[in-house]
Amino acid sequence: MTAVQTDTDTAVYALRLGDDALVLAQRLCEWAARAPQLEEDVALLNLALDLLGQARSLLTRAGELAGPDPNGTVRTEDDLAYLRDEPEFCNALLMEVQSGDFGRTMARQLLVSAWQVPLWTALAASADEGIAGVAGKAVKEAAYHLDHARSWVLRLGDGTAESHRRLQQGLDDVWPYAAELFERDALLDRLVERGVAADPALLEPQWRATVQAVLAEATLTVPETTWRPTGGRRGQHLTGFGYLLAELQHLHRSHPGATW
């Protein structure tokens, strides 16, 4: 294996993307054996599998780019997934919001996937070959996830009075967290400049157009809010995140150094 050139900025970016995928996958995994119908048990786990695949590649890449620690070891995907504490995770808050009912889960998926399609499309041309490699595959997966979420948002939004009410509620619950996806900070300024990261400002119009079209067709109302929760990228998470990590990590941490 040829040594990867250490690149702290890109490492953090890969970690953000990897944490997004890992944390959303963990939320989707909570649906195992409790979906509304058997076809959906298959579909939700399919989404989770795609995201876990992305997470593994991105966390591995983040470890390589971060370079060896003072002891000379490069952190693996499992070191990063299982041995970091809450403030070290830098996923967007939207990924960690609780799944709630199936309506909220699909509303969250719509907002995420509508962002990931243009994101991965842009990143397929990233100057970082590791990220570009993940993006090439992820763009097809995200397109499928968007399609799946869209088809449920339509059916629930334009289904029964109850499903319309529940989905609108779920959408209202998750909507404010989407703003964080389009925030730009000093790290992104540097990485956009270098052609490594996607420019959030360029992703927003396509995201908004996709989401608005689906919501209009589903007879749903685009929520209006001035509340813009933020902090995920800086390691400031929601209350439920500690529980998510406890479940994810406890077995691995209970057996330090063990191989599975």
Place this chain on the structure above:
Amino acid sequence: MTAVVPARTPEQEFQDRIDADDRVEPRDWMPDGYRRTLVRQIAQHAHSEIIGMQPEGNWITRAPSLRRKVILVAKVQDEAGHGLYLYGAAETLGADRDELLDMLHTGRQKYSTIFNYPTTSWADVAAIGWLVDGAAIMNQVPLTRCSYGPYARAMTRVCKEESFHQRQGFEAMMTLCHGTATQKRMAQDALDRWWWPSLMMFGPNDDASPHSAQSMAWGIKRFSNDELRQRFVDATVPQAQFLGLTVPDPDLRWDGKHWISGAIDWTEFQTVMRGDGPCNRERLRHRVAAHEDGAWVREAAAAYADKHR
């Protein structure tokens, strides 16, 4: 001189086809008993697949490495897929998935008793793959030659995936057995708890198995419960030895040809069958809750389909 050939009844003609190893297809005439037996068996098999998602699904969010998590998610997803193929096969016999699910939810149809045991450690996930999927393969490979075409074809697909699960389970078990002392203890403890229930998966001893003879004649069953159980024991004991684990059966012995196990505690089997195993209530309650929680979603999908017909 012409010989008078007595007319054969439809039942006799059907039996001739079975005896000639002909495949029966959905549109073919079949005796009511054959249809009923198959629907019951396929439905119980389908129910086992979907209830079987619970004991392992329970470890997905806690899997100890990302690689193991992916393997486990894919496995549980496969089991949902098996449920889908099998309900589909039952539907070719005129059954309806919703009605079959209702039979499951109201306790009128059963699922494999094996899923009424708890998965209390990670090693249980490995042991289930190794032993439970292993036993399922022994039971199901002969069904790929079952006289009913759609069931046989569903089984061919299912068996490919089950053998994958079995190998992954064994490999996970091996990793534990080569791991820390605690991991090895977890592995032995899991074998201790899953060994006997796995042997019971093959059903009662032959002399206590009432439906077997007719199912054999109809080409639904190819080998007796005891024959299949023996194959499983013969295949699995050497694997346990290879892992360095002890099979929890003091009477287990080699007779020169086969591994002969001690007596099975059939009262335990009956207890679990009757509904009084450790997890019967929990499994059914979970299943019914998922179904009821999802009712509004299914109703919405139906309403949407009506509007956009």
